[in-house]
Amino acid sequence: MERIVVHGGRPLSGAVRISGAKNAALPIMAASILTEGPTVLRRVPRLTDVETIAEILRALGVSVDWIGRDSLLLAPRRTGPCVAPLDLVRQMRASICVLGPLLAMRGAAKVPMPGGCVIGPRPIDLHLRGLSALGAAMEIEGPYIRAWAGRLRGTRVNLAGPHGSTVLGTANVVMAAALARGRTVIEHAACEPEIQDLVAFLNACGARIAGAGTRRLVIEGVQRLHGTEHTIIPDRIEAGTFLAAAASTGGAVTLRGARPDHMQAVIEVMKRMGVDFRRVEGGLTVSRSGPLRPVSLVTSPYPGLPTDMQPQLSVLLCLAGGKSTVREGVYPCRFAHVPQLQRMGARISHGQGRAVIQGVGRLHGATVNAAALREGAALVVAGLAAQGLTTIRGVDQIDRGYQALEERLEELGADIRRVEVESAEGPTRKSA
Ligand code: EPU
Secondary structure (H helix, E strand, C coil), X not given: XXXXXXXXXXXXXXXXXXXXXXXXXXXXXXXXXXXXXXXXXXXXXXXXXXXXXXXXXXXXXXXXXXXXXXXXXXXXXXXXCCECCHHHHXXXXXXXXXXXXXXXXXXXXXXXXXCCECCECCCCHHHHHHHHHCCCEEEEECCEEEEECCCCECCEEECCECCECCHHHHHHHHHHHHCCECXXXXXXXXXXXXXXXXXXXXXXXXXXXXXXXXXEEEEECCCCEECCEEECCECHXXXXXXXHHHHHHCCEXXXXXXXXXXXXXXXHHHHHCCCEEEEECCEEEEECCCCCCCCEEEECCCCCECHHHHHHHHHHHHHCEEEEEEECCCCCCCCCCHHHHHHCCCEEEEECCEEEEEEECCCECCEEECXXXXXXXXXXXXXXXXXXXXXXXXHXXXXXXXXXXXXXXXXXXXXXXXXXXXXXCCCCCCCC
């Protein structure tokens, strides 16, 4: 069993290079099923979630190999198995995005239902609605969704859900529509940078998709897609987590290779908290000299404030003087970090999708549990700023989305390390 141990209170300083985006890499890897011919992906982060989807793809007959530090070679077969392994899919929700490509390319798919998790219910009704509209037949068979179709037909699909659009649902429908006969129009499509990156990848493979970055995607189906070479966009959530880490400790850190244009909402809210930003050659420098200020924040789909930054930003609000409010507009139950932060001295109450944070100025170290990926990252941020020793359990959650996090923080001056302990813990649940 591994733990991350942090002695808090050291301001961070220096520069850190931002990795490729996990949430862009995962659907783009799944999209390789659609292509005839190999694809090379660059700037792929070395994460357990990436290894998991690579295993799923191998089980589906795609060969997946690292060909360098951060490049992957994916070589699909036109035909092959259509059943995604239950144990692997259950580890990661993003594996649902093999459903659309399998249907479009191989005419059949059997993919386990991904469950709910600690960030709240994660239904897939919009994915299924979109794929059915394209002509797929579906039934639930035990833990699996079984779907089949002849060639899919272009149509009009509305992906509006109760909390806005759906990111992976949009990915699934776009991938399936890329090979459908005729035109598909997706209304209320997700416009996250990760979807823009998927569309850029598909277009580089020969797809004809317009409207990326808007709420309306228009896809003219093509007969076939070829492989390509593509570089994954930088991870805006990893970058935001480093911003929060720097701001929590009062240091000055330069992000190299980040895309500030993808992070406007996070930067804007942190400025309101009293954090300073400066564009520098090839990067963005974040620093804080004064105290953190309380704010009200609301998460929502892009270009709004990302829910995946809510736990980390909540830590900053614990360190501010005064009362802040947080409204979670995407996952109203995403507050698993709250009891852990309370152990560190935070004063937070929450209910009905809202938290009220009474800033306490300073947190103290404690032993805490990472219930999910971003929640775990928030505990690292809290530990960096806290007085004394913080021990974080559930490190496997953090490894799903952050590459060598503690090594990179150590290079920035943090007193942080990973330790092996003997005692066994019960299994932790997975989310992203
Ligand atoms: N929703 C439905 N029906 C659906 C699908 C979603 O009602 O069929 C609801 C969800 O319950 C939620 C909202 O729509 O309230 C948005 O969910 P969405 O489908 O957009 O989430 P996702 O695509 O499953 C991706 C990221 C998440 C990120 C969300 C929101 C990946 C692999 N995951 O999930 O990332 O929180 O978008 O931005 O791209 C993470 O990286 O830590 C993580 C959880």
